[in-house]
Amino acid sequence: xxxxxxxxxxxxxxxxxxxxxxxxxxxxxxxxxxxxxxxxxxxxxxxxxxxxxxxxxxxxxxxxxxxxxxxxxxxxxxxxxxxxxxxxxxxxxxxxxxxxxxxxxxxxxxxxxxxxxxxxxxxxxxxxxxxxxxxxxxxxxxxxxxxxxxxxxxxxxxxxxxxxxxxxxxxxxxxxxxxxxxxxxxxxxxxxxxxxxxxxxxxxxxxxxxxxxxxxxxxxxxxxxxxxxxxxxxxxxxxxxxxxxxxxxxxxxxxxxxxxxxxxxxxxxxxxxxxxxxxxxxxxxxxxxxxxxxxxxxxxxxxxxxxxxxxxxxxxxxxxxxxxxxxxxxxxxxxxxxxxxxxxxxxxxxxxxxxxxxxxxxxxxxxxxxxxxxxxxxxxxxxxxxxxxxxxxxxxxxxxxxxxxxxxxxxxxxxxxxxxxxxxxxxxxxxxxxxxxxxxxxxxxxxxxxxxxxxxxxxxxxxxxxxxxxxxxxxxxxxxxxxxxxxxxxxxx
Numbered sequence: 001x002x003x004x005x006x007x008x009x010x011x012x013x014x015x016x017x018x019x020x021x022x023x024x025x026x027x028x029x030x031x032x033x034x035x036x037x038x039x040x041x042x043x044x045x046x047x048x049x050x051x052x053x054x055x056x057x058x059x060x061x062x063x064x065x066x067x068x069x070x071x072x073x074x075x076x077x078x079x080x081x082x083x084x085x086x087x088x089x090x091x092x093x094x095x096x097x098x099x100x101x102x103x104x105x106x107x108x109x110x111x112x113x114x115x116x117x118x119x120x121x122x123x124x125x126x127x128x129x130x131x132x133x134x135x136x137x138x139x140x141x142x143x144x145x146x147x148x149x150x151x152x153x154x155x156x157x158x159x160x161x162x163x164x165x166x167x168x169x170x171x172x173x174x175x176x177x178x179x180x181x182x183x184x185x186x187x188x189x190x191x192x193x194x195x196x197x198x199x200x201x202x203x204x205x206x207x208x209x210x211x212x213x214x215x216x217x218x219x220x221x222x223x224x225x226x227x228x229x230x231x232x233x234x235x236x237x238x239x240x241x242x243x244x245x246x247x248x249x250x251x252x253x254x255x256x257x258x259x260x261x262x263x264x265x266x267x268x269x270x271x272x273x274x275x276x277x278x279x280x281x282x283x284x285x286x287x288x289x290x291x292x293x294x295x296x297x298x299x300x301x302x303x304x305x306x307x308x309x310x311x312x313x314x315x316x317x318x319x320x321x322x323x324x325x326x327x328x329x330x331x332x333x334x335x336x337x338x339x340x341x342x343x344x345x346x347x348x349x350x351x352x353x354x355x356x357x358x359x360x361x362x363x364x365x366x367x368x369x370x371x372x373x374x375x376x377x378x379x380x381x382x383x384x385x386x387x388x389x390x391x392x393x394x395x396x397x398x399x400x401x402x403x404x405x406x407x408x409x410x411x412x413x414x415x416x417x418x419x420x421x422x423x424x425x426x427x428x429x430x431x432x433x434x435x436x437x438x439x440x441x442x443x444x445x446x447x448x449x450x451x452x453x454x455x456x457x458x459x460x461x462x463x464x465x466x467x468x469x470x471x472x473x474x475x476x477x478x479x480x481x482x483x484x485x486x487x488x489x490x491x492x493x
Contacts, residue, residue, distance in 0.1 A: 003028035007274040012040025015280030017481035025239040026491030034250040044228040048416040050315040053227035057356040061475040080233035081224040089326040092320040100313035118183040130213040168206035176206035184347035198306025245251040284432035305381040305435035308422035312371040315416040329353040381433035437472030
């Protein structure tokens, strides 16, 4: 019997995951990717003997990747290997404070108590609250559609609804964290988790305090072959399943019947028919460019976008023993930095800087006696700013800040450079305005305001990826594919 056809638009991590899940269900799957490589934001850069993971650099919840191999009847370890990090992140403050967040929570809590005005008890109390938010939200808000009645007919959903007050949705993350910690520097440390989905801790709900639970309870991990190794492993599985990925094939239209039933897609004027279509393209571009005659959810599409990023990929001549895999150099005035991003739509002259150095774990990512620095700051989405000037000023401020805090002139060690800004993020990944996570979460009802994973207008049309429910980042993007999977019937032979 001929398998029914399914088409996935976009080979980002959620698109590949959707293709694998559809194939396992019995569909004949084609993926159409506008670019020359798979991965979307989860890309890699190679230059002058250095290799960089171009996008996401923190790996949590690896079980969501492993699950895809298990669904296909494969042993995940035969395709994809990773190790749990003993050290999660190194934190640097302007006043000289240095903190090493280890995977050993007791050790980290003890260090906070010894070096700051906060106590270990405060840390435990805070992470207990983080765990509670996770317990209330993960099955209902993260693993199911919020837009279907059947999601609310589960007993665990009803239990979560009764516990809604425990998710801390009615005060900001910053206000909540101030109530947990006496030391403003520890408040700042936990405020930064709002940036994991491109939001502002001074506006976003304290529900986002669920994020530390992923890191401190489940752990942070490092793929053996770097973050792009996730893509390579899933592509190998997709190939074995018979999934066809068509590169450099930009979809022009999602073709629908007059009865609003999906019929396929159009590429270079040619129609490819399918019983199911899944779009991994940013929901804004999906409506604006691909759904020609379907009413647009204007209110949703006009919502505030998440923040973007300015990233410098620096090949560094030399080794920095005081840096680890993940490093944060905090701004002196955190609220000023976020006001610059969200109110003034510009970049603070004292930004918080994140440095990822994968060569600390993967020696081949940089030449001998060298390091590959992924240097990122949070910036506003593109709304027509003078980016050339902003990049020039930010680069100078970043070099000055890191050099001062490390007491070492880093500029002389930079031997090669590439830059990624909101404009190039949009061009390379199809993310509207270069926003990394679709709409922002600067609203207590933001989880309910994300677009659903299915179309209410077109039958058998679905949406996955960071711009739709449940949100951005690798774990949530993979969960968007899982939610679609739960809604589609298996092929019966």
